[in-house]
Amino acid sequence: MVNGKKSQSLVAGLAANLSENLKDLRRCGHHVSRRATVASVGIQLSGFKRALGDPQSLAALIAQSRKDNDQPYRFPRGVSFDVAVSKQTIAGSEVVVLNSNGEDSQARIIYLIGGAYLVRxxxxxxxxxxxxxxxxxxxVIVPLYPLLPQHDFTAAYQFLIQLYTDIYSQVAVSNITLMGDSxxxxxxAGFCEYLGQRGLPQPGNLILLSPWVDVTMSSKLIDRYVEKDVTxxxxxxxxxxxxxxxxxxPRDYRVSPLYGDVHPLRRVTVFTGTHEVMYPQTNDFVRKLRHQGVQVDYHIGRGLFxxxxxxxxxxAATALKTIVQTIRQDELPVE
Known part of the structure; x- marks a missing residue:
């Protein structure tokens, strides 16, 4: 924790830096909304980046996650929903379902939440x-898949394959969207490559938000984005x-899909920001998809986190319109 004066100084410094960044973007012809700039300040103040970058803080974060992830999941304070929500248990893990009162034929979105495989x-x-x-x-089906430090990727895959096969036995795969962030x-992405390796059907859509497709973070271009990334x-x-x-x-395609066989994938939509360390590897992944003839729709948020x-x-509202259009596979008016 920092004292009041240090906190005020930190806020002022962050605001000044972001103001300069915003001016630079405008000089380049790119415009970031004021709300996005404010959100960027809030993210930086959360301290998650500092926790990742400091070995002692990271060890503390992992230790805290060990305690948290052993407990039944509870929605964070202040969360409310405008749709029907239910919880289920599948293969020993919880699944949250939004629009849970829909029809059996209703299209499904399987959403995999980010959090560095560590945070709920x-x-x-x-x-x-x-x-x-x-x-x-x-x-919208949200599997609370097994996380670190108790589990590695193998537990998550065992859970997901059971969940996925159960869902595509109920609805046509063309009506399934697999989606996730970070x-x-x-x-x-890795799971879709895994499906391809086993000759199993691909989801109708794969939608990726700032995907972490290379856990080795080996791109030579990453250093250019470290300072810009607030997260x-x-x-x-x-x-x-x-x-x-x-x-x-760590280069196994199941944890770093950048190094896997992307040929079986279909209808991929990708979003990323230019102010994040994932940007270079996302570019590499999109190039690989295109080289393999995979249909990919790539959206780059200039100056975004x-x-x-x-x-x-x-x-984000613009991105959501694109996501809706992709899932519905029809043309929606764009404001």
Missing amino acids: ADKQHWQFLNRLAMTTGCQ AGAGLA LDPAGLRHIGRLWAGKAD HIYPLYDIPE
């Missing part, structure tokens, strides 16, 4: 998922990535 869903996630459920009308998006620190992510890989090579579509900002 926060208020920001549920607010976004509430908007997603309302605007798409789909049944680590959850990386898991979604993530690559050193901490590399450590977490090694833990998530468990006994496997990690997982920006989850926030209540104008740029």
